[in-house]
Amino acid sequence: MDFSLSSEQREIQDLAYKFAKNEMIPVAHEYDEQGKFPTEIFKKAWELGLLNTCIPAEYGGSGFSAVDGVLICEALAYGCMGMNSSFMANDLALLPIVIGGNDAQKKKFLTPFTEEFKIASFCLTEPGNGSDAGGIKTTIKDGGDHWIINGEKMWITNAGYANLFVVYGTIDVNLKHKGISAIVVDPKSPGIEVGKKEDKMGHRASDTRGVRFNNVKVAKENMLGKPGEGWAIAMATLDHSRPLVASSALGGSQHALDLSIKYSKERNQFGVAIAKHQAVQFMIAEMGMKVACARLLVHKAAWMCDQGERNTEIASYAKAFASDSCMQITTDAVQIYGGYGYSREYPVEKLMRDAKLLQIYEGTSQIQRLVMARELLK
Amino acid sequence: MNIFVCVKQVPDTETKITPTSDGSFIETASIKWIMNPYDEFAVEQALLIKQANPAANVSVVRVGSVKDTEALRTAMAMGADDAFLVEAADNLDSYSIAKALKGAIEKSGKKPDLVLAGKQAIDDDALQVPQILAEMMNLPSVSVIVGFELNGTTVKAKREVEGGALEVYEVATPCVFATNKGLNTPRYASLPGIMKAKKKPMVQLSLADVGVSDADRRVKYSQFRLPPEKPAGKKFDATDAAKQKEIVAQVVGLLRTEAKII
Structure with missing residues (x-):
């Protein structure tokens, strides 16, 4: 049994804590008070390689272990839990692609996040379904050569700034869990309405909104896994x-x-x-x-x-x-x-x-x- | 072009310093080591030069214990190409350190064009090594620089003097500079940088390898101890007008005899 971190992990942790103390803590109060989205700090963290730790090395990531990931996340949350929510939301949204995506999808959707500063949102919760995630009402219907999404999502972190959404919907409400499917969506697609920023008690630097999907067309190849594997x-x-x-x-x-x-x-x-x-x-x-x-x-x-x-x-x-x-x-x-x-x-x-x-x-x-x-x- | 940056590993500024029980040095076992902050400006300047001259090679050199190599690894994670570490006790004096640095630079086999170092280390605050090193290497040097501009084989360096005025020097390479805060903003070592640093070479040398022996020591530390605790202040009640004259005389007397400041 060994509880010690490797020298590399200690360096990673030191860097993340240094970033938290120098770049986040001095401004955390201001961002919280004004409910300001931390774009500059977000970008700086990305430049240092502190974000998107889940992306595997073969798709351009740094090849971090999950332990490395939690060391970084702890340090950034030490800096500001609110800002960190937004940073962490990138990983939450990219993880389904890492876990359920095929090689082509990983290249197409993950690699750009390693080349350029980008933001992602994980769209699971709905106005009427939080803990009961299996009760999703958003539908993903087969439209022939594309999928059509209809429904409403709630409490979506980063929604106002995202370059990529991972959306959970159902191909058939009656199938319950077995109908749930995950699909990658371009937030600029016609038919997507992003709501106003929620005025929250805490995590005020993080951006949280509702998102409505009105007949949103999505390419067939954007489905992660098979329909029903969501x-x-x-x-x-x-x-x-x-x-x-x-x-x-x-x-x-x-x-x-x-x-x-x-x-x-x-x-x-x-x-x-x-x-x-x-x-x-x-x-x-x-x-x-x-x-x-x-x-x-x-x-x-x-x-x-x-x-x-x-x-x-x-x-x-x-x-x-x-x-x-x-x-x-x-x-x-x-x-x-x-x-x-x-x-x-x-x-x-x-x-x-x-x-x-x-x-x-x-x-x-x-x-x-x-x-x-x-x-x-x- | 070969750039050498001399770095020192110092206790983190939040470290609580305690002398060893025999007073010969400070307890080092539980210290978290960092790169001397003034050396970070030297590393950053070297990396800025390398950015403009991709063929430049940046070597970092350190004299000290090998147990923790934090400072050299950080410098390489920031972007330095290789490192030289001379194993020595952490309480060497400035003269021995300068001589060891010179020896390590010679051992590298690379002819130095520029040598950079922080103007002082925040642990012993001796402010001597860059100047001694320059003398030993027979190179011109400018210390406490806040501006640096390299044009071919000439460096225009600026240093702050009393009253906020700037002195501007033009120095031909090879030369030595001691860097001050305000010269640049040191970059962070990025995570990919940390990964890459693991594969960069770190050459380890002994004091004998670089020609330094006990006979080189100019300063011997006799004792390390914490400064005495400040005694509590004294209060004088001068609200009673009748006694004021007497109290003022008493305070003035104590300032003369006890505090000895007037």
Whole structure:
């Protein structure tokens, strides 16, 4: 057993943390307050090779392992969970192509992301279907020499800026899961209407919108796998993406912990630094314990991906534990900062707002528990 | 064209420094090492020259412990072509380091056209190595430069002097420059750069290989210790007008006898 990172992984991690500290943290507050999309920072991260870590080397990617991917994602989320949501959405959208695409599709859709700065969106959730992803209403009908998409998607990250959509729809609603199909769509296709930017509680730098598809024609060769294989692709995608989302919760938690340690040594009450008070020490100890546990789960879930092992159970533990912990840790960070923590002039209230979304998207904490129970009781 | 960049590995600025129990040096076991920030400007300048002259070769040279090679790997990940590492204790003095750097440059077999280094290392802040090295190599040097322009075999270098004025030097290559903040904005080592750096050559040399022995040491450290903690400040209550004169005399007296600042 070996818990150590390779020297290369330490360098990757150092670079990503350096980027987070120099390029993201100093402006995170401003982007959050104004709900500004971080195009420049997004592009800079791409130039350094910090994005699209899932693209295999044979299609122009850097050939990162899943463990490398979570190390980078943790660091970028340390910089700003909101910006990182947008960065990570690229991987979420490209993963179905990596997993379900054929060679020609991978060359056509993945390689351009390695040559040029591009943004992608993963379009699964609908206004009426979130956790019940199998109940998708968007239809993909055979139009002879093309597919025709009709329906509406909701909470689509990066929708206003995307160069590529991966859309989930059904070829027949009655087939339930077996009808679900995944297809690559050009966001500029006629018939696509992208809605207004949602005004969110947190992750305000990230762009989130509804997308409507009105008789959108898509080339036959854009279907990933066969019609009806979308569900299997989506599930396999989640096994890879859950460690990523978990690692972003870990990054947010680590940031809250670091800030809490620093502040508790600076702030004096009753004549001593509040770090000398056991009530505060216990909160900090609890944070440290949760960060350490989350990191072990995240690394194991990603490592299993790299070993080609099925990681559904561990990935759900990682996702739920890391995001629930992040909520608790950021809430306690606000508590340690006291009145200042509640003020927007200090950094921890943003972390608390950002943490909440991690318990909701990419499978709520409750859905993760359903997955865990299903795995444990089967 | 051969460009040599001398880099030092220093403790990360957030490191908490503790002297060893015998006071002979600082504890190095738990230190996170980084490239000396002033050396990053030297590396960046070398890479800018290489960008304009693709045939140029950028070598990085370091004298220090081989346990961690962070600084050299970072420089190669940023784009330097090869590295030379002279194994030595981390508490060598400036003279020995300069002599070892000179020896390593000679050992490389490449004739230097330019030698660049940060103006100072942020650990011991000696500000000596680039100048000593230039003297030993018998090359002209300009230190604390904030401007650099290469035209053929001439370099126009700018350095800031008191009062914000700039001195401009024209120096014929080969020559040595010590770089200051403001010269450029060092690039990040990109991830593909980190991957490529693994395949770049790093030549390891001993102090004997580069002709340095204990006899070269000019400075011996007698003891490392933390600065004494500042005593708590004293407060004087001068709200009572009748006592003010007496209190002022008391404060002035203490500033003379205790603080010794007037």
